[in-house]
Amino acid sequence: MQVITRDTLFELAEGETLLEGLERTGHHVEYQCRSGYCGACRIKLKVGSVVYPKPPLAFVKRDEILPCCCLVTEPIVINVPLKSKL
Amino acid sequence: MKMKYSTFSQADNNQMGEPMFFGQPVNVARYDQQKYPIFEKLIEKQLSFFWRPEEVDVSQDRIDFRNLPDHEKHIFLGNLKYQTLLDSIQGRSPNVAFLPLVSIPELETWIETWSFSETIHSRSYTHIIRNIVNDPAVVFDDIVRNRHIIERAGDISTYYDELIQYANLYNQFGEGTHQLNGETITIDLFELKKKLYLCMMSVNVLEAIRFYVSFACSFAFAERRLMEGNAKIIRLIARDEALHLTGTQHIINIMQEGDDDPQMAEVARACHEQSIEIFRHAAEQEKQWAEYLFKDGSMIGLNYSILSQYVEYITNLRMSAVGLEPIFPGANQNPIPWINAWLVSDNVQVAPQEVEVSSYLVGQIDSEVSLEDLGEFEL
Numbered sequence: 001m002q003v004i005t006r007d008t009l010f011e012l013a014e015g016e017t018l019l020e021g022l023e024r025t026g027h028h029v030e031y032q033c034r035s036g037y038c039g040a041c042r043i044k045l046k047v048g049s050v051v052y053p054k055p056p057l058a059f060v061k062r063d064e065i066l067p068c069c070c071l072v073t074e075p076i077v078i079n080v081p082l083k084s085k086l
Numbered sequence: 087m088k089m090k091y092s093t094f095s096q097a098d099n100n101q102m103g104e105p106m107f108f109g110q111p112v113n114v115a116r117y118d119q120q121k122y123p124i125f126e127k128l129i130e131k132q133l134s135f136f137w138r139p140e141e142v143d144v145s146q147d148r149i150d151f152r153n154l155p156d157h158e159k160h161i162f163l164g165n166l167k168y169q170t171l172l173d174s175i176q177g178r179s180p181n182v183a184f185l186p187l188v189s190i191p192e193l194e195t196w197i198e199t200w201s202f203s204e205t206i207h208s209r210s211y212t213h214i215i216r217n218i219v220n221d222p223a224v225v226f227d228d229i230v231r232n233r234h235i236i237e238r239a240g241d242i243s244t245y246y247d248e249l250i251q252y253a254n255l256y257n258q259f260g261e262g263t264h265q266l267n268g269e270t271i272t273i274d275l276f277e278l279k280k281k282l283y284l285c286m287m288s289v290n291v292l293e294a295i296r297f298y299v300s301f302a303c304s305f306a307f308a309e310r311r312l313m314e315g316n317a318k319i320i321r322l323i324a325r326d327e328a329l330h331l332t333g334t335q336h337i338i339n340i341m342q343e344g345d346d347d348p349q350m351a352e353v354a355r356a357c358h359e360q361s362i363e364i365f366r367h368a369a370e371q372e373k374q375w376a377e378y379l380f381k382d383g384s385m386i387g388l389n390y391s392i393l394s395q396y397v398e399y400i401t402n403l404r405m406s407a408v409g410l411e412p413i414f415p416g417a418n419q420n421p422i423p424w425i426n427a428w429l430v431s432d433n434v435q436v437a438p439q440e441v442e443v444s445s446y447l448v449g450q451i452d453s454e455v456s457l458e459d460l461g462e463f464e465l
Contacts (some may be wrong), residue, residue, distance in 0.1 A: 036330035059335045
């Protein structure tokens with residue numbers, strides 16, 4: 001699935017979470033629990049939508065998603081920068 | 087006039103129609119119908135996290151501690167003292183302050199579960215301190231004598247104390263102007279809600295920022311394979327705190343949205359500036375705390391400047407989670423990314439034999455034998 005970020009775009013690999021994909025491609029994204037209860041990794045979703053196999057415990061605003069535990073089922077645009085562009 | 091607090095109001099109660107706070111006090115503790123199921127999910131998660139300090143072996147820490155240079159002993163004990171203070175407050179205050187005001191059962195039980203888990207943290211500090219120093223009293227007694235710690239205690243407990251006192255008056259006398267002990271006092275529900283909102287914000291800050299300087303130091307020791315039993319315990323505490331933080335973020339966001347209690351949204355708007363100030367003040371105080379910790383020398387991997395940047399960075403993150411604009415413009419990168427590997431909870435385990443960080447010593451005896459020990463041994 002295609003992910004368009006602030007600075008680039010990439011394809012999510014098979015079996016990879018969005019958080020792992022962002023880390024693999026050098027994006028700056030925070031994390032802590034990696035399982036949906038702390039909310040540290042929350043990012044802004046600009047276009048598209050994601051689904052959650054299990055609803056996360058962390059508070060997520062309407063325009064936010066948790067890359068550690070969401071499933072990307074359609075191309076999305078998110079507001080995440082590359083580490084090198086910070 | 088609001089319904090007076092009762093431990094079991096005998097009036098019929100439709101809890102689905104009550105706001106989180108200041109409605110009819112909870113009577114039946116029932117969870118078959120829930121206005122905000124998220125709080126029961128938090129309860130379940132917290133219970134699944136259950137751990138006991140005694141399960142973590144800290145005997146190697148005693149040996150490590152003895153070999154630390156003095157300035158690192160100061161950093162280690164300073165953090166333990168501060169954390170003891172924080173959890174002393176958190177082990178009781180949510181119960182005392184929020185329980186009399188809450189009006190839905192799932193939130194009431196979350197508050198009790200939350201506060202209970204803080205008492206485990208308190209007991210774990212005693213477990214650590216008892217193991218690393220001969221006289222724990224020296225450490226504990228200093229908590230109320232050390233001005234750096236007591237200054238923070240004041241800032242944190244004030245919000246609770248003011249809320250508790252005002253709520254008591256409200257409960258006893260209701261809204262209006264009253265003559266009490268020769269003083270004229272005006273009790274007003276809007277004002278009471280403000281005190282609740284600011285208190286919740288201050289608790290959110292406590293869990294979001296105040297713990298993290300200590301966490302960073304504990305993990306910096308453990309990165310050098312020192313004080314690993316302590317780090318093991320701190321990981322468990324950090325996991326709990328992340329969940330508590332989620333709890334207060336939910337409460338605050340529900341308040342701000344106003345669907346639960348429209349007046350609370352007004353209160354949130356009225357408290358906007360003060361909320362930002364609570365964050366700013368706590369961040370500044372934590373930076374000063376880092377300065378105090380490192381007054382006699384830094385530790386490998388951490389110094390005042392790095393910790394300050396970290397405080398600013400997480401302050402920004404936590405602020406945006408409760409709808410506030412970040413206040414430190416440049417702080418958009420984590421200066422100590424290695425800390426996340428310690429904060430991730432995937433591989434937190436409790437059973438001592440499974441612990442990869444804490445050296446497991448049977449019977450708390452150092453069982454290492456070197457060749458020198460056998461030097462005078464003859465067959």
